[in-house]
Amino acid sequence: MQGSRNATKAIEFKSGTFSATTAIIRDTNAMHLADAMHALLGGRPDFFAGEPAILDFSQLQKLPERVDWPGLTSLLRRYRLQPVVVRHLPESLADSARKAGLAVLHGDESLKTVAPPPAPQTKAAPVEPPAAAPAPSIPSTPKGSMLLDRPLRSGQQVYARGADLVIIGGVSNGAEVIADGSIHCYGPLRGRAIAGAVGDNSARIFTTALGAELVSIAGVFRTFEKGLPEAVAGKPAQIRLVNEANTQQIRLDPLVLS
Amino acid sequence: MKTVVVTSGKGGVGKTTTSASICTGLALRGFKTAVIDFDVGLRNLDLIMGCERRVVYDLINVVNKEANLHQALIKDKHCDNLFVLPASQTRDKDALTEEGVEEVLKGLEHQGFDYVVCDSPAGIERGAVLALTFADEAIVVTNPEVSSIRDSDRILGILQSKSRRAKEGREPVKEHLLVSRYSPKRVEEGEMLSYKDVQELLRVPLIGVIPESEIVLQASNQGTPAIHLTGSDVAEAYLDVVARFLGEERELRFVSYEKPSLLKRIFGGA
Numbered sequence: 341m342q343g344s345r346n347a348t349k350a351i352e353f354k355s356g357t358f359s360a361t362t363a364i365i366r367d368t369n370a371m372h373l374a375d376a377m378h379a380l381l382g383g384r385p386d387f388f389a390g391e392p393a394i395l396d397f398s399q400l401q402k403l404p405e406r407v408d409w410p411g412l413t414s415l416l417r418r419y420r421l422q423p424v425v426v427r428h429l430p431e432s433l434a435d436s437a438r439k440a441g442l443a444v445l446h447g448d449e450s451l452k453t454v455a456p457p458p459a460p461q462t463k464a465a466p467v468e469p470p471a472a473a474p475a476p477s478i479p480s481t482p483k484g485s486m487l488l489d490r491p492l493r494s495g496q497q498v499y500a501r502g503a504d505l506v507i508i509g510g511v512s513n514g515a516e517v518i519a520d521g522s523i524h525c526y527g528p529l530r531g532r533a534i535a536g537a538v539g540d541n542s543a544r545i546f547t548t549a550l551g552a553e554l555v556s557i558a559g560v561f562r563t564f565e566k567g568l569p570e571a572v573a574g575k576p577a578q579i580r581l582v583n584e585a586n587t588q589q590i591r592l593d594p595l596v597l598s
Numbered sequence: 599m600k601t602v603v604v605t606s607g608k609g610g611v612g613k614t615t616t617s618a619s620i621c622t623g624l625a626l627r628g629f630k631t632a633v634i635d636f637d638v639g640l641r642n643l644d645l646i647m648g649c650e651r652r653v654v655y656d657l658i659n660v661v662n663k664e665a666n667l668h669q670a671l672i673k674d675k676h677c678d679n680l681f682v683l684p685a686s687q688t689r690d691k692d693a694l695t696e697e698g699v700e701e702v703l704k705g706l707e708h709q710g711f712d713y714v715v716c717d718s719p720a721g722i723e724r725g726a727v728l729a730l731t732f733a734d735e736a737i738v739v740t741n742p743e744v745s746s747i748r749d750s751d752r753i754l755g756i757l758q759s760k761s762r763r764a765k766e767g768r769e770p771v772k773e774h775l776l777v778s779r780y781s782p783k784r785v786e787e788g789e790m791l792s793y794k795d796v797q798e799l800l801r802v803p804l805i806g807v808i809p810e811s812e813i814v815l816q817a818s819n820q821g822t823p824a825i826h827l828t829g830s831d832v833a834e835a836y837l838d839v840v841a842r843f844l845g846e847e848r849e850l851r852f853v854s855y856e857k858p859s860l861l862k863r864i865f866g867g868a
């Protein structure tokens with residue numbers, strides 16, 4: 341049986357990591373979730389790009405008797421998010437999750453998540469082992485910067501891992517820029533901009549002409565279906581996180597370039 | 599030799615119309631020019647060029663070495679220095695390979711062609727990618743509407759990532775924006791985006807604006823590229839595009855709407 345080495349390789353297993361979005365689910369009622377997602381994402385069906393998702397139940401508000409898994413997964417899929425794994429799920433619900441085709445992770449089984457797009461939530465809770473006490477900020481010191489000297493077009497995505505991102509030429513609608521540090525965009529910023537992607541809440545976003553569909557800093561994000569505030573729309577702007585009434589909020593300010 | 603792709607992402611925006619007029623315009627300027635139809639499966643460049651009855655061999659025959667370039671190139675009926683390489687009507691799309699296209703282009707260069715114009719199929723899949731892979735310059739045809747702009751934006755991204763120039767880290771493909779099927783009247787009435795809006799959204803240098811006109815249909819029925827219909831606004835606009843492509847300065851024409859004068863309104867007619 342020699343010489344057919346490749347023929348026997350119909351499948352091969354390798355270990356590896358992949359990037360995923362973490363959805364922290366605090367309420368399992370599908371109706372409540374549908375409302376919350378609509379409010380956050382404006383009913384945009386293509387908000388996520390078919391990314392795999394980890395459903396995290398570490399912050400469940402109350403233990404439900406059962407969970408409507410088909411309802412939950414199809415709701416997430418409607419926004420093109422593909423749930424694959426659940427974690428920190430109360431034991432009583434684990435069996436039903438497995439039956440629904442989801443992998444069940446317990447405790448601190450570490451899942452390396454890289455390049456996390458914003459999780460649907462309003463509080464700063466970036467992807468991090470939830471076992472740790474809610475740290476106010478992950479001390480991440482971005483090293484250096486990544487330079488992109490062409491416009492980023494619809495459907496393209498760039499991730500500056502552990503760095504700031506500098507873009508010359510602008511970001512189109514439907515494109516996505518992600519940085520662990522800050523984002524500096526010379527040219528119109530029209531797509532999605534995600535700064536402080538692993539939790540640096542001092543990261544900022546700068547642009548010479550703001551037209552973003554979404555901005556996010558350290559997991560706190562804001563969308564603009566109803567348009568941007570007039571003071572910053574199409575103008576130089578700075579975006580950062582501020583503490584207001586004990587919650588972290590995205591703040592948009594005009595940037596005066598004299 | 600320079601390879602120019604005419605592309606758009608979206609279908610039916612005027613790529614073939616534009617390819618036919620631009621290759622003709624370059625030939626009229628004295629350049630030895632070839633135009634290749636990459637729309638495998640849907641033959642239409644040859645109809646627009648009026649050479650459909652003389653198609654014997656096509657691009658895939660050449661790629662598969664069933665015919666040589668010399669046999670497959672069809673001499674244009676108007677210009678001696680213009681040649682058409684038609685698409686296959688029947689073969690399946692996978693017959694076209696990157697190596698095959700590269701061979702064909704090398705062959706054309708060897709034969710002393712100055713310009714090769716590649717008429718891309720719609721979409722952002724394989725066929726469209728093959729058409730732009732070897733481009734030195736790209737004419738991105740866009741209609742003044744949101745879906746067309748979005749698709750042009752996508753194809754510009756693909757140009758940046760999938761072209762040979764990009765992959766080899768050479769000087770990027772030179773991009774030109776061509777706004778087509780433009781109606782100054784509808785822009786005036788607020789029903790259509792202006793060419794300035796389109797350019798602002800795509801941020802690519804504008805090479806011209808082609809007005810919407812029934813001349814285009816008339817030309818295609820005759821199997822004559824619209825640029826030959828001298829005196830028509832479409833032909834003039836394409837002549838300007840070719841001039842700008844060659845580095846000449848031309849003012850934009852046919853972009854503003856003049857309300858018919860009172861006399862015209864009363865007495866009608868031209």
Ligand SMILES: Nc1ncnc2c1ncn2[C@@H]1O[C@H](COP(=O)(O)OP(=O)(O)OP(=O)(O)O)[C@@H](O)[C@H]1O
Nearest residue numbers: 609610611612613614615720779809810811814815
């Ligand atoms: N400037 C114009 N004014 C009016 N009609 C036009 C104009 N340009 C193109 N058309 C018409 O639009 C239709 C599509 O044109 P054309 O075939 O050139 O587009 P295409 O982008 O090559 O399409 P496809 O994606 O199918 O290859 C044709 O019917 C053509 O006659």
Ligand SMILES: [Mg+2]
Nearest residue numbers: 613614637642
């Ligand atoms: Mg065509």
